[in-house]
Amino acid sequence: MLFSKFFIPTLRETPAEAEAISHVLMLRSGYVRQLASGLYIYLPLAWRVMNKINKIIREEMDAVGAQEISMPGLHPAEIWQKTGRWSDIGDEMFRLKDRGGRDMCLGMTHEEIITWLASVEIRSYRDLPRIWYQIQTKFRDEARPKSGILRTREFIMKDSYSFDRDEDGLEGSYQKHAAAYHRIFARCGLKFYQVQSDPGMMGGAAAHEFMAPSPAGEDTIVLCSKCGYAANTELALSVPPPQKITGAENPPIPPLTKGGEGGLEDIPTPDKRTVAEVSNFLKAHPSCFIKSLLLIGEDGPFLALVRGDRELHEKKLTKIAGEFRAARKDEVKEILGVEAGFIGPHNNKLKKIADVSLKEGIYITGANREGFHTKGIKPGVHFEAEWHDIHIAQEGDKCSVCGAEIRLEKAIEIGNIFKLGTKYSRPLKAIYLDENGKDRTVIMGSYGIGPARIAAAAIEQNHDKDGMIWPQSIAPFDIEIIPLDLGDGEIMKTAETIYKDLTNERVEALMDDRPERPGVKFKDADLIGIPYQIIIGKKGLKEGFVELKSRRTKETQRTAPSDVVKRVKERRLNAS
RNA sequence: CGGGGCGUAGCGCAGUCCGGUAGCGCACACGGUUCGGGACCGUGGAGUCGGAGGUUCAAAUCCUCUCGCCCCGACCA
Numbered sequence: 220m221l222f223s224k225f226f227i228p229t230l231r232e233t234p235a236e237a238e239a240i241s242h243v244l245m246l247r248s249g250y251v252r253q254l255a256s257g258l259y260i261y262l263p264l265a266w267r268v269m270n271k272i273n274k275i276i277r278e279e280m281d282a283v284g285a286q287e288i289s290m291p292g293l294h295p296a297e298i299w300q301k302t303g304r305w306s307d308i309g310d311e312m313f314r315l316k317d318r319g320g321r322d323m324c325l326g327m328t329h330e331e332i333i334t335w336l337a338s339v340e341i342r343s344y345r346d347l348p349r350i351w352y353q354i355q356t357k358f359r360d361e362a363r364p365k366s367g368i369l370r371t372r373e374f375i376m377k378d379s380y381s382f383d384r385d386e387d388g389l390e391g392s393y394q395k396h397a398a399a400y401h402r403i404f405a406r407c408g409l410k411f412y413q414v415q416s417d418p419g420m421m422g423g424a425a426a427h428e429f430m431a432p433s434p435a436g437e438d439t440i441v442l443c444s445k446c447g448y449a450a451n452t453e454l455a456l457s458v459p460p461p462q463k464i465t466g467a468e469n470p471p472i473p474p475l476t477k478g479g480e481g482g483l484e485d486i487p488t489p490d491k492r493t494v495a496e497v498s499n500f501l502k503a504h505p506s507c508f509i510k511s512l513l514l515i516g517e518d519g520p521f522l523a524l525v526r527g528d529r530e531l532h533e534k535k536l537t538k539i540a541g542e543f544r545a546a547r548k549d550e551v552k553e554i555l556g557v558e559a560g561f562i563g564p565h566n567n568k569l570k571k572i573a574d575v576s577l578k579e580g581i582y583i584t585g586a587n588r589e590g591f592h593t594k595g596i597k598p599g600v601h602f603e604a605e606w607h608d609i610h611i612a613q614e615g616d617k618c619s620v621c622g623a624e625i626r627l628e629k630a631i632e633i634g635n636i637f638k639l640g641t642k643y644s645r646p647l648k649a650i651y652l653d654e655n656g657k658d659r660t661v662i663m664g665s666y667g668i669g670p671a672r673i674a675a676a677a678i679e680q681n682h683d684k685d686g687m688i689w690p691q692s693i694a695p696f697d698i699e700i701i702p703l704d705l706g707d708g709e710i711m712k713t714a715e716t717i718y719k720d721l722t723n724e725r726v727e728a729l730m731d732d733r734p735e736r737p738g739v740k741f742k743d744a745d746l747i748g749i750p751y752q753i754i755i756g757k758k759g760l761k762e763g764f765v766e767l768k769s770r771r772t773k774e775t776q777r778t779a780p781s782d783v784v785k786r787v788k789e790r791r792l793n794a795s
Numbered sequence: 796c797g798g799g800g801c802g803u804a805g806c807g808c809a810g811u812c813c814g815g816u817a818g819c820g821c822a823c824a825c826g827g828u829u830c831g832g833g834a835c836c837g838u839g840g841a842g843u844c845g846g847a848g849g850u851u852c853a854a855a856u857c858c859u860c861u862c863g864c865c866c867c868g869a870c871c872a
Binding site: 229230234309327743756 | 832870
């Protein structure tokens with residue numbers, strides 16, 4: 220391909236609206252243009268990358284026996300009404316009416332549609348198992364599109380769906396997908412983790428996400444390098460380290476009473492309400508405090524208790540206690556008779572859900588008395604509670620499985636796998652007859668990959684100050700040929716010969732035949748990030764060599780023009 | 796949906812507080828000199844100042860409304 224004929228509108232300056240590195244680089248190096256918030260045009264370079272990614276996905280999906288189909292992007296409302304999602308899903312679904320006034324929507328995902336197909340076509344246990352997939356556009360009216368192509372309102376997704384006779388079958392399909400996904404992401408040159416995730420509104424029992432670590436990621440994952448525990452913080456368990464009493468000038472230890480048993484002591488803490496304020500005032504570490512949060516649940520008010528140095532995990536608590544909201548100021552006063560800054564778990568009969576980190580230790584909490592905190596609180600002694608892990612895992616916590624220290628990383632979700640069970644097959648009546656002629660509901664799984672996110676993650680993980688550095692497997696071209704002087708007959712003859720030879724060898728080469736100065740060509744080549752460059756200049760040619768340069772390492776190998784094709788092929792083999 | 800920021804030439808920005816003929820750099824076109832890491836000189840074209848309404852002799856600038864884009868949070872099937 221000739222650079223002069225190929226549309227690569229590189230930018231010298233960084234566009235103002237871009238923040239994420241992948242976004243900045245994709246704009247600057249002429250890969251994408253933004254049409255509107257969350258809507259992007261993929262220019263030729265980006266589209267080549269997408270096609271390479273999709274090709275890898277197809278190969279690996281086909282290899283586990285999946286079959287590609289294509290479903291409509293426009294759906295009738297009726298089918299979404301049958302599964303209840305027409306009303307469960309809010310503004311995120313694009314809705315419209317056809318000319319006959321029928322409700323329609325743009326597909327955000329295709330569980331309903333594929334299950335409809337299964338319900339019509341799958342009759343017998345002999346028709347199972349099945350895996351069907353497509354690579355197709357989805358529409359979601361995102362509350363906040365962001366980070367370039369990482370979160371958009373229209374995007375391409377590989378989505379596959381498995382249909383099995385029973386749970387064992389589903390487990391098999393699930394593992395097939397997990398294995399295929401590992402191969403896909405590895406082949407795309409990504410660093411990634413498979414982590415436990417929240418099945419959420421998809422319903423069903425188990426779910427995992429595939430996460431590419433990157434500061435641009437929207438998710439945080441918890442990782443244990445000792446036992447391999449890996450989970451999204453939306454559900455990750457962890458064990459906070461013991462409370463820090465040492466060094467405290469005012470430890471939460473209660474004064475001794477006659478019986479030798481620790482009693483409670485109220486200490487004045489005027490106008491000190493937050494953990495930070497009281498901790499500062501009393502010179503005691505935040506882990507010596509109990510944070511008491513008054514919440515209003517479906518069955519009335521209750522207290523959520525977490526240690527002062529940890530945050531309440533609302534999602535975890537919702538799973539335990541159902542929907543809730545924070546109590547308003549006047550409600551706190553009415554229910555506990557005291558301002559929010561001074562409430563504590565003792566002296567009241569409210570239902571309490573406490574974080575497991577509070578099981579050990581002695582604490583300071585609000586005294587349920589204006590301007591006072593109470594010292595010497597022993598959970599289990601001075602108050603009773605239901606115990607659960609309801610804190611957000613954070614750096615410094617220990618692994619809940621093996622006790623080793625965990626670490627947290629930001630990550631981009633590039634794929635997910637869900638065990639759906641019968642959430643869709645039951646309402647849509649995807650039923651088969653088993654060997655005994657008995658009706659059974661098909662067991663389903665759903666599995667997604669975001670090709671654009673693979674591309675963005677690849678850039679986030681592979682770039683330097685000069686631009687992108689594509690993994691060989693998904694690079695838009697294998698190599699860029701850079702003849703430095705178009706006016707020099709020998710340079711051009713050498714460049715054209717190499718270009719032709721590479722093309723004959725099915726190496727995809729981009730030749731920068733523009734009448735630009737060398738500096739411009741070098742800068743653009745580094746920006747667009749093709750993994751290898753062949754630089755052909757007057758000086759080298761005089762001594763009989765061209766330069767084969769690695770974009771990543773910037774290492775340059777002097778090579779005879781006649782050898783360069785061979786060398787390139789060697790490198791490609793090593794890379795894959 | 797809550798909080799913040801920004802809309803001026805294709806791109807990056809100044810000018811807005813304090814109203815008075817719309818500017819700079821890059822890019823673009825032409826001529827010349829250059830040619831191994833975003834060259835230099837000269838000439839030139841290009842702007843409904845996001846939009847609507849208002850105040851004023853006069854509005855990019857002040858007021859009201861509105862649209863769009865970005866960032867943080869909420870949400871994320």
